[in-house]
Amino acid sequence: MIEHEENITYHTITLGALTREGDAAAEISVLDGEGTQQTQTVRVPAGLMGERVTIAVEAAAKRRPGKRSRRWKPRPPRVWITEIHEASKLRKEAPCPVFGTCGGCQLQHMQYEAQLAWKRSIVERLLREIGGFDCPPLLETVACDDPWHYRNHMRFSVNRNGEPGLTARGTHRVLPLTCCPIADERINRALQVLNLLPNERPQLLIRCGSASGQMLIQPQPKQEVMEKLAVSGLSICTDTLEERLAGETFRIRPSSFFQTNTAQAEKMVQMVVKGLENARTVVDAYCGVGTFALVLAKHVEKVIAIEESASAIKDAQWNLREVHNVEILKGKVEDILPPLAEQIDGLVIDPPRAGCQQVVLDALVRNPVSRVVYVSCEPATLARDLHILCHLHPAYYLQSVQPLDMFPQTAHIESVAILERN
Numbered sequence: 001m002i003e004h005e006e007n008i009t010y011h012t013i014t015l016g017a018l019t020r021e022g023d024a025a026a027e028i029s030v031l032d033g034e035g036t037q038q039t040q041t042v043r044v045p046a047g048l049m050g051e052r053v054t055i056a057v058e059a060a061a062k063r064r065p066g067k068r069s070r071r072w073k074p075r076p077p078r079v080w081i082t083e084i085h086e087a088s089k090l091r092k093e094a095p096c097p098v099f100g101t102c103g104g105c106q107l108q109h110m111q112y113e114a115q116l117a118w119k120r121s122i123v124e125r126l127l128r129e130i131g132g133f134d135c136p137p138l139l140e141t142v143a144c145d146d147p148w149h150y151r152n153h154m155r156f157s158v159n160r161n162g163e164p165g166l167t168a169r170g171t172h173r174v175l176p177l178t179c180c181p182i183a184d185e186r187i188n189r190a191l192q193v194l195n196l197l198p199n200e201r202p203q204l205l206i207r208c209g210s211a212s213g214q215m216l217i218q219p220q221p222k223q224e225v226m227e228k229l230a231v232s233g234l235s236i237c238t239d240t241l242e243e244r245l246a247g248e249t250f251r252i253r254p255s256s257f258f259q260t261n262t263a264q265a266e267k268m269v270q271m272v273v274k275g276l277e278n279a280r281t282v283v284d285a286y287c288g289v290g291t292f293a294l295v296l297a298k299h300v301e302k303v304i305a306i307e308e309s310a311s312a313i314k315d316a317q318w319n320l321r322e323v324h325n326v327e328i329l330k331g332k333v334e335d336i337l338p339p340l341a342e343q344i345d346g347l348v349i350d351p352p353r354a355g356c357q358q359v360v361l362d363a364l365v366r367n368p369v370s371r372v373v374y375v376s377c378e379p380a381t382l383a384r385d386l387h388i389l390c391h392l393h394p395a396y397y398l399q400s401v402q403p404l405d406m407f408p409q410t411a412h413i414e415s416v417a418i419l420e421r422n
Helices: 113-130 185-194 223-230 262-277 291-296 308-320 333-343 358-366 380-391
Strands: 002-005 009-015 025-029 037-044 050-056 078-086 152-158 162-169 175-178 203-208 214-218 235-237 241-245 248-252 281-287 302-307 327-328 346-349 371-376 395-406 414-421
Touching: 002 380, 009 025, 025 050, 037 235, 113 248, 113 333, 113 346, 113 380, 162 414, 185 203, 185 214, 185 223, 214 241, 223 235, 248 291, 248 308, 262 291, 262 371, 262 395, 262 414, 281 333, 281 380, 291 327, 302 308, 302 333, 327 333, 333 358, 371 380, 380 395, 380 414
Parallel strands: 214 235, 281 302, 281 346, 302 327, 346 371
Antiparallel strands: 002 009, 009 050, 025 037, 050 078, 152 162, 152 203, 162 175, 203 214, 241 248, 371 414, 395 414
C-alpha cells in the first residue's frame, strides 16, 4: 500500500534483514521521472526483520539552482516507522525518547541477547565473504555485564541556544538532551548542570573515569557552573584525569584515546595478555596512552610501544614512568614496525577502523611474528587483513576470533583475533 503526502510517501511492507549499520532493509515501489514504477531499497531505522510496518519515506531534497555542485551532496531519503502492525519477538521498548531519530544508537529496540547474536553473525559473514574462511574459528560474543550507562566519553554538539545534545541521523540538527541511557551516570549528572546556562559552540566534551570518578569537561565551564558541578558531587579536573584499569592507574588527556567502556576494556586486556603468553619481546602498535604496554610489561621481557600522537605519547610516558622494560617510539606504525618485525615474537595491533596499512601487512608476511593479537573495531577490515595474512600470503594460522561487545545498543563491533605463525 502506498499513500502520498507532498514529498512524503507511506508504504506498508515487511522488513528484511538488518544491514551492517543496524537498520532493517526494505523494498518499496516508487515512480521514476517518467512515471514508471521502480523498486527501491531503503534502510529503516529502529526496525527488525520480519516485522509488518508502515514507513514514511521523505524524498531527498534536490539541488537548488545556483548551488555549487562540488559542495552539494545528495542524501538518501529519510525513512521512519509510523506504525507497527506485527512486531518481532525480539523487539523491546527503547528507553531513549529520541531513539530512531538520534544517530548515536541503532539497536535499543532489540533484546540484548539478540544484539549479541546479530553481532556474531555479522563477524561470521564477513570472515566468510571477505576473509575466505569456510569455517571461521569464531567464539560467542562476550556480553557487557551492564549494557547501559557504560560510556565514559561523550562528545555533544551545542545548538544556537547553547543547549548540548546529539545530532539527528544524517543531519547537523542538534537534539537537546539532559540524559543519555548509554552515558555514564556521572556524565548525565554533569549534563543536567550544564543545561542550566548556555554552553559555548560548537561542541562539548565530557570524559570521566568509571573507576576513579574524576571528570574532564572541554571547554572548561565558567566558575559558577564549576561550583554547581561540585555541589552535585562531581570531581572536575582541569588538564588530565586518572582512570584505573587492570589494576593499573592511567593518566588521560582530553585528546588522547582511551577505551570508552572500562568494564569491557578489562576483559579485552586479559584477552591480549592470554593471547601473547610465552612471548618474550612484544610490540604494542598504536599504543595510545600505554594501556596494553603497561599490563604486558609484567608478563614479558620487553615491550616496544609505537604511537604517533604527541599527546598520547606524553600520557604513555607518565603511565610507564616506573616501568623499565618498555621502550616508547614516536611515529607511524607503518614506518617503525617493518624494521622491528624480525626482532620480536609477539605483537598486539589495535589499528583504526581502516585496518592495517599494506606496508604493515607486508612486514608481517616477510618476517612472521610467532603470535599476533589483532584488536579490531571494524570486522570488514579485520576480515580483509586476515585474508591477506592467512590466505593470500599464508604466513599465519587463525586460531580464534572473539567478538567483544564494547558498545551495546549500537551497531559497532569489536573483535580480538589471535594468529599464530605457520
